[in-house]
Amino acid sequence: xxxxxxxxxxxxxxxxxxxxxxxxxxxxxxxxxxxxxxxxxxxxxxxxxxxxxxxxxxxxxxxxxxxxxxxxxxxxxxxxxxxxxxxxxxxxxxxxxxxxxxxxxxxxxxxxxxxxxxxxxxxxxxxxxxxxxxxxxxxxxxxxxxxxxxxxxxxxxxxxxxxxxxxxxxxxxxxxxxxxxxxxxxxxxxxxxxxxxxxxxxxxxxxxxxxxxxxxxxxxxxxxxxxxxxxxxxxxxxxxxxxxxxxxxxxxxxxxxxxxxxxxxxxxxxxxxxxxxxxxxxxxxxxxxxxxxxxxxxxxxxxxxxxxxxxxxxxxxxxxxxxxxxxxxxxxxxxxxxxxxxxxxxxxxxxxxxxxxxxxxxxxxxxxxxxxxxxxxxxxxxxxxxxxxxxxxxxxxxxxxxxxxxxxxxxxxxxxxxxxxxxxxxxxxxxxxxxxxxxxxxxxxxxxxxxxxxxxxxxxxxxxxxxxxxxxxxxxxxxxxxxxxxxxxxxxxxxxxx
Amino acid sequence: xxxxxxxxxxxxxxxxxxxxxxxxxxxxxxxxxxxxxxxxxxxxxxxxxxxxxxxxxxxxxxxxxxxxxxxxxxxxxxxxxxxxxxxxxxxxxxxxxxxxxxxxxxxxxxxxxxxxxxxxxxxxxxxxxxxxxxxxxxxxxxxxxxxxxxxxxxxxxxxxxxxxxxxxxxxxxxxxxxxxxxxxxxxxxxxxxxxxxxxxxxxxxxxxxxxxxxxxxxxxxxxxxxxxxxxxxxxxxxxxxxxxxxxxxxxxxxxxxxxxxxxxxxxxxxxxxxxxxxxxxxxxxxxxxxxxxxxxxxxxxxxxxxxxxxxxxxxxxxxxxxxxxxxxxxxxxxxxxxxxxxxxxxxxxxxxxxxxxxxxxxxxxxxxxxxxxxxxxxxxxxxxxxxxxxxxxxxxxxxxxxxxxxxxxxxxxxxxxxxxxxxxxxxxxxxxxxxxxxxxxxxxxxxxxxxxxxxxxxxxxxxxxxxxxxxxxxxxxxxxxxxxxxxxxxxxxxxxxx
Numbered sequence: 001x002x003x004x005x006x007x008x009x010x011x012x013x014x015x016x017x018x019x020x021x022x023x024x025x026x027x028x029x030x031x032x033x034x035x036x037x038x039x040x041x042x043x044x045x046x047x048x049x050x051x052x053x054x055x056x057x058x059x060x061x062x063x064x065x066x067x068x069x070x071x072x073x074x075x076x077x078x079x080x081x082x083x084x085x086x087x088x089x090x091x092x093x094x095x096x097x098x099x100x101x102x103x104x105x106x107x108x109x110x111x112x113x114x115x116x117x118x119x120x121x122x123x124x125x126x127x128x129x130x131x132x133x134x135x136x137x138x139x140x141x142x143x144x145x146x147x148x149x150x151x152x153x154x155x156x157x158x159x160x161x162x163x164x165x166x167x168x169x170x171x172x173x174x175x176x177x178x179x180x181x182x183x184x185x186x187x188x189x190x191x192x193x194x195x196x197x198x199x200x201x202x203x204x205x206x207x208x209x210x211x212x213x214x215x216x217x218x219x220x221x222x223x224x225x226x227x228x229x230x231x232x233x234x235x236x237x238x239x240x241x242x243x244x245x246x247x248x249x250x251x252x253x254x255x256x257x258x259x260x261x262x263x264x265x266x267x268x269x270x271x272x273x274x275x276x277x278x279x280x281x282x283x284x285x286x287x288x289x290x291x292x293x294x295x296x297x298x299x300x301x302x303x304x305x306x307x308x309x310x311x312x313x314x315x316x317x318x319x320x321x322x323x324x325x326x327x328x329x330x331x332x333x334x335x336x337x338x339x340x341x342x343x344x345x346x347x348x349x350x351x352x353x354x355x356x357x358x359x360x361x362x363x364x365x366x367x368x369x370x371x372x373x374x375x376x377x378x379x380x381x382x383x384x385x386x387x388x389x390x391x392x393x394x395x396x397x398x399x400x401x402x403x404x405x406x407x408x409x410x411x412x413x414x415x416x417x418x419x420x421x422x423x424x425x426x427x428x429x430x431x432x433x434x435x436x437x438x439x440x441x442x443x444x445x446x447x448x449x450x451x452x453x454x455x456x457x458x459x460x461x462x463x464x465x466x467x468x469x470x471x472x473x474x475x476x477x478x479x480x481x482x483x484x485x486x487x488x489x490x491x492x493x494x495x496x497x498x
Numbered sequence: 499x500x501x502x503x504x505x506x507x508x509x510x511x512x513x514x515x516x517x518x519x520x521x522x523x524x525x526x527x528x529x530x531x532x533x534x535x536x537x538x539x540x541x542x543x544x545x546x547x548x549x550x551x552x553x554x555x556x557x558x559x560x561x562x563x564x565x566x567x568x569x570x571x572x573x574x575x576x577x578x579x580x581x582x583x584x585x586x587x588x589x590x591x592x593x594x595x596x597x598x599x600x601x602x603x604x605x606x607x608x609x610x611x612x613x614x615x616x617x618x619x620x621x622x623x624x625x626x627x628x629x630x631x632x633x634x635x636x637x638x639x640x641x642x643x644x645x646x647x648x649x650x651x652x653x654x655x656x657x658x659x660x661x662x663x664x665x666x667x668x669x670x671x672x673x674x675x676x677x678x679x680x681x682x683x684x685x686x687x688x689x690x691x692x693x694x695x696x697x698x699x700x701x702x703x704x705x706x707x708x709x710x711x712x713x714x715x716x717x718x719x720x721x722x723x724x725x726x727x728x729x730x731x732x733x734x735x736x737x738x739x740x741x742x743x744x745x746x747x748x749x750x751x752x753x754x755x756x757x758x759x760x761x762x763x764x765x766x767x768x769x770x771x772x773x774x775x776x777x778x779x780x781x782x783x784x785x786x787x788x789x790x791x792x793x794x795x796x797x798x799x800x801x802x803x804x805x806x807x808x809x810x811x812x813x814x815x816x817x818x819x820x821x822x823x824x825x826x827x828x829x830x831x832x833x834x835x836x837x838x839x840x841x842x843x844x845x846x847x848x849x850x851x852x853x854x855x856x857x858x859x860x861x862x863x864x865x866x867x868x869x870x871x872x873x874x875x876x877x878x879x880x881x882x883x884x885x886x887x888x889x890x891x892x893x894x895x896x897x898x899x900x901x902x903x904x905x906x907x908x909x910x911x912x913x914x915x916x917x918x919x920x921x922x923x924x925x926x927x928x929x930x931x932x933x934x935x936x937x938x939x940x941x942x943x944x945x946x947x948x949x950x951x952x953x954x955x956x957x958x959x960x961x962x963x964x965x966x967x968x969x970x971x972x973x974x975x976x977x978x979x980x981x982x983x984x985x986x987x988x989x990x991x992x993x994x995x996x
Contacts, residue, residue, distance in 0.1 A: 023545040035727065043742055044740075047739075053515075243541070245538030
């Protein structure tokens with residue numbers, strides 16, 4: 001893949017400084033979560049906001065706009081070039097649509113909101129967070145209006161996280177998977193093969209032993225040390241400074257070891273996406289994963305399709321039990337069930353594969369209604385609890401276990417949650433396509449041999465970076481866009497007795 | 499200290515983005531030397547050069563120039579405000595003086611030169627490095643011409659590292675200390691109390707034990723964990739992201755333990771300077787140490803005046819021997835002599851307090867002659883060797899031990915070396931001033947009680963950041979500028995028998 005057109009070349013060169021700012025802000029963020037001395041936070045946030053504002057000024061500059069305009073009128077560009085023009089045009093359009101005051105106001109409010117949210121959650125007082133959430137909803141609605149939309153203001157927000165995604169698309173997905181999931185859930189609970197709880201959830205582990213398990217796993221995955229790192233942070237995440245420097249983190253809670261292990265597998269999936277982007281895209285505007293949904297499909301593919309599979313658990317069991325002594329009194333079958341407990345639960349991040357998307361459905365419904373001013377923020381906690389009861393048959397007793405559980409809204413991220421469901425679905429979709437080409441897919445996992453699987457993902461998804469829009473990428477690689485049937489099929493095959 | 503003037507306030511706000519870029523580039527550099535995955539280097543260098551070019555464009559922008567001009571014509575500013583205007587004006591002047599092509603050319607050449615220098619040093623082939631050094635000398639001379647000077651083109655280069663320093667000043671210093679040092683050296687060698695070599699230089703240590711010694715030392719120094727870090731890198735350095743995030747590194751060679759320990763003490767001195775800058779200067783253009791010379795005075799004060807003192811070695815001996823078992827067969831007097839071996843040697847970075855400045859004198863002489871085109875690069879190795887023989891009575895047998903030993907020239911840093919001598923002298927100068935106020939200075943060290951010493955340095959040097967020019971700072975704090983007599987007095991008192 002090569003940039004031949006002179007105007008696109010010029011555009012790519014001009015954008016290199018934006019790439020560089022992004023590179024720097026990524027490292028600043030990584031450092032904030034890993035090694036920064038505690039009191040460095042004030043200066044760090046000055047630096048980040050100055051750099052973000054600078055990037056914004058460059059994005060909205062006449063110079064860049066003119067160049068983008070010129071480039072987008074050129075015919076006969078190759079796919080790589082068209083991708084660059086599309087991505088930059090989109091970024092410029094978004095940056096120009098939202099007035100600077102609004103950006104600054106949102107940044108200011110969410111800076112404080114994050115702190116207040118933490119306090120409100122800790123004290124279990126929704127009242128503290130309420131005025132901030134009201135302000136954020138109000139400003140986000142304004143943002144949607146500035147961005148523009150055809151049908152629903154929520155469309156404008158979805159598009160920020162998943163280019164081209166519409167409220168209608170998401171509704172359609174949920175209308176189908178919602179009832180299906182409820183049916184599956186009832187049967188799983190009735191059949192009882194997958195337990196609701198498991199002893200191993202309470203077993204403590206030695207931190208160093210667990211670290212060795214995670215490192216061993218990354219060795220098996222052939223996580224490239226010369227281009228990637230694993231560190232520790234309060235919440236696991238993946239961040240990339242480029243395609244040759246991708247970093248993941250995990251955490252060690254000290255008990256319930258699957259949480260640490262599965263988070264490593266999850267983040268590995270994100271990291272692999274960035275690591276397998278084609279070398280020729282380096283430092284260009286398309287040198288990163290194309291959307292949150294596609295990214296999440298990669299992390300979930302590794303976490304769920306591979307990490308929670310019977311084959312993987314069985315194959316990796318000897319490695320785990322070598323380090324984690326307590327596993328010697330459990331069979332690999334025990335560990336498989338422990339990895340796959342199924343129960344209606346209050347907390348999204350602890351939800352299993354079956355129930356997870358109901359948590360998202362709930363958030364999606366509340367977000368739409370908030371943005372469309374169909375409900376008030378003050379009513380949202382009760383609506384949340386009722387919906388939990390409706391979807392999962394349980395009702396939170398605290399705000400902490402209800403509406404205050406997630407950080408997203410305090411950051412101003414409304415419209416983000418649906419990408420989790422998208423990712424889950426696409427992961428299952430990929431599973432059914434991959435077995436058509438890698439017929440011994442299960443055996444490969446049994447042999448802990450991931451080479452061909454990684455190659456497949458590289459060819460179908462990773463190497464393209466952001467060259468194609470999410471839908472176009474899926475269409476090109478699998479001959480279809482998002483198809484939730486695969487996910488339901490996957491759940492039925494895995495969780496229901498024949 | 500407060501910024502009251504509206505124009506200076508505006509100027510400071512405008513400069514915040516430069517501070518932010520600097521913050522980011524500092525973290526990028528720190529990361530490159532500590533945690534970056536090896537192959538991240540290519541993207542890292544793209545990011546750094548884009549960010550540097552961006553900072554340059556902001557510095558030379560009409561907007562900033564007009565504001566600086568306006569600010570510099572205001573009368574009655576307070577010292578803080580005047581400092582800000584002086585620092586920004588200087589940066590703008592330097593940025594504008596050097597044409598962008600020259601900056602880019604120098605960056606390009608030195609990028610390659612650094613690699614070639616490493617290879618040339620390893621293979622001991624000066625010929626490899628010669629064309630690069632020629633080009634660097636040539637470009638640096640052009641830089642000096644663009645910057646402008648009254649007497650000597652070398653003045654323009656000195657000023658880059660030490661604001662206001664003239665070739666004449668440095669010559670005067672060396673004309674005095676050169677012969678004095680030679681006299682002292684001869685007597686030290688004749689007296690033999692300070693050994694030329696010491697057994698302990700070859701003794702291996704356990705890396706973890708050494709790490710504990712270094713950490714214990716930083717505890718004793720009250721190095722603030724919430725605002726600072728110690729890490730490991732190939733070459734020790736100090737870098738600050740701000741006054742609340744200052745990081746030092748050391749290395750563990752595995753033998754000759756004083757190298758690791760003294761480098762920690764040295765870098766601690768640098769770090770303390772940044773950590774004790776007044777809070778009100780945070781994120782302004784004066785929020786960093788004022789010059790390389792003053793900075794080096796702080797590191798050398800801690801390394802030499804404190805770290806190599808009899809009192810410190812005696813007081814810290816129990817802590818060291820607790821971890822380093824082998825020290826039990828040596829007395830603290832042994833360790834003191836080991837910390838203070840004196841011998842003519844070929845390598846600057848391994849030189850002792852007595853001979854160190856002769857290494858700088860040599861470099862200073864060669865640099866001036868190269869820049870003034872009085873000698874050719876091709877003759878420099880032989881001139882180097884002859885001067886070594888003249889000053890220290892020894893002659894390098896390889897280029898590696900001669901002209902190829904230092905990285906500086908490959909980076910384009912010509913005019914930098916003299917700041918090391920300045921720092922050494924000022925460190926000694928401070929010692930004689932400090933004992934006037936802290937009369938039990940030696941006892942404080944004996945008790946490992948550094949509180950008052952740190953407070954003294956804070957008041958006299960640190961808290962002012964870059965508010966005052968180096969010379970003005972010394973004048974204000976000590977009633978005199980640089981006075982090399984103190985250094986000679988110090989050497990005589992320490993190294994010569996009464």
